[in-house]
Amino acid sequence: MPTGALPARAPRPDEEDGAAPLAPRARLLPALAAVYRAQLSRARVSRIPLLFVATFQSIGIMILMRGVVDGGSEARAVVAGSAVLVVAFVALNLLAQYFGQLRAGGGLDHYATLPVPPAAVVLGAAGAYASFTVPGTVVTAVAGSVLFGLPLGNLWILAAVVPLAGAALAGLGAALGLLAPRQELATLLGQLGMSAALLLGVLPAERLPGVVGYARDLLPSTYGVEALARTFDPHPDWAAVALDLAVCGAVGVVSLAVATWAYRRAAVR
Numbered sequence: 001m002p003t004g005a006l007p008a009r010a011p012r013p014d015e016e017d018g019a020a021p022l023a024p025r026a027r028l029l030p031a032l033a034a035v036y037r038a039q040l041s042r043a044r045v046s047r048i049p050l051l052f053v054a055t056f057q058s059i060g061i062m063i064l065m066r067g068v069v070d071g072g073s074e075a076r077a078v079v080a081g082s083a084v085l086v087v088a089f090v091a092l093n094l095l096a097q098y099f100g101q102l103r104a105g106g107g108l109d110h111y112a113t114l115p116v117p118p119a120a121v122v123l124g125a126a127g128a129y130a131s132f133t134v135p136g137t138v139v140t141a142v143a144g145s146v147l148f149g150l151p152l153g154n155l156w157i158l159a160a161v162v163p164l165a166g167a168a169l170a171g172l173g174a175a176l177g178l179l180a181p182r183q184e185l186a187t188l189l190g191q192l193g194m195s196a197a198l199l200l201g202v203l204p205a206e207r208l209p210g211v212v213g214y215a216r217d218l219l220p221s222t223y224g225v226e227a228l229a230r231t232f233d234p235h236p237d238w239a240a241v242a243l244d245l246a247v248c249g250a251v252g253v254v255s256l257a258v259a260t261w262a263y264r265r266a267a268v269r
Contacts, residue, residue, distance in 0.1 A: 031116045035124025040131060054089035055136035058082040061202055062144045071148060073229075074204040079144030080229035081202035083158070084165055084221050086136040088197035091166045092173035093190040095129045099177025100186025103266050112267045122174055122259045129173075130166025137162055141228070154231035157241070164248040165224030169197075171255025172220055178262035201225045220255060223248040 065078045102108055111121050137158060145152050173190060180186035200208070200216040208216060216222050227244035230236050 028117050028120055031120035032124050032127075035116065035120050036127050039125045039128035050094065051086075051090065051132065051136050054086045054133075055139055057089070058085045058136070058140045059143050061085070061198075062140075062147055065202070066147055069148075069204070073206070075148040076150065076229040076232040077204040077225070078202055079141065079148055079150060079232070080225045082144055083137050083141040083228060084161070084201055084225045085194075085197055086140055087130065087133045087162060087166050087224075088169050088194050088201070088221055090133045090136075091126070091130045091170040092176075092197065093194040095126065095170050095173035096177040096180075096190030096193065097187050098125070098129075099174050100180055100183045100190075101177075103178060103180075103186075104183035108263075108267045118263045118267065119260045122171075122263050123256060126167060126170035126174055126256060126259070130163060130170050133166060134158075134162055145232075150232045151234075154236060157228060157231045160245055161224045161228050161248075164245055164252055165221050167252030168220035168224070168248055168255050169193075171252060171257075171259045174259035175255060175262045178259065178266045197221050220248065220251045223251070 059082070062078060062082045069075050069078055138155075141155055141158060142152065144150070145155070172193065176189040176193065177186040180189055196215075196219055200212070200219050201221055205213060205216060223244040227241045227248065230241050230244070
């Protein structure tokens, strides 16, 4: 051009309506790690008193049962059930309350605006709450073993029981909190789930009525309790332990998938 001016550039379609291109969605693993760290920091600050409550509650139950149960398979069931009860208190009860509060307070809208996959939100929160139960579960298992005279050598199995039972119970707790129409109902469902873990997990299976025994088989934490209880035997059946852990892991995958679906359903409403 004679004036040396540059020719005008035709505007792109996204510039005509004033919209800037959106950033790409975050990948699952980095987003999962970010949500996990954030939730773990939040839980460490606000949930430590409740972890003490869960631990003392389980130890108190074992002390009460010590006057009724002398030893044998019943003692193994009491100790294993009390240890997993700490996981149920935090991963099921508190997570149901958290997601119920998050939904009622509009917190899901905040997560929905972020380029984070829904699975990362559910898995990150569930993993953080399950990890938060590790100290209380270990303390309860050691205290119960000493109280009932059980061997301590196989407590390393907690490294598998806690994440698998925690995943199953955390997925169930997240699903209850996200599917409950009201926050109060989510709190109620979380309390009922923890009560079921208490009654069906701590009490020896042979002392439960037949119908209640079937309900015990449907509880996700039952298989974690059974796996831990078997390791207190003088000669554990490791094939049965592995089977119980496999069932617990499969239930965890299903419950977390349901929780992810419930999160998608709640986030678009």
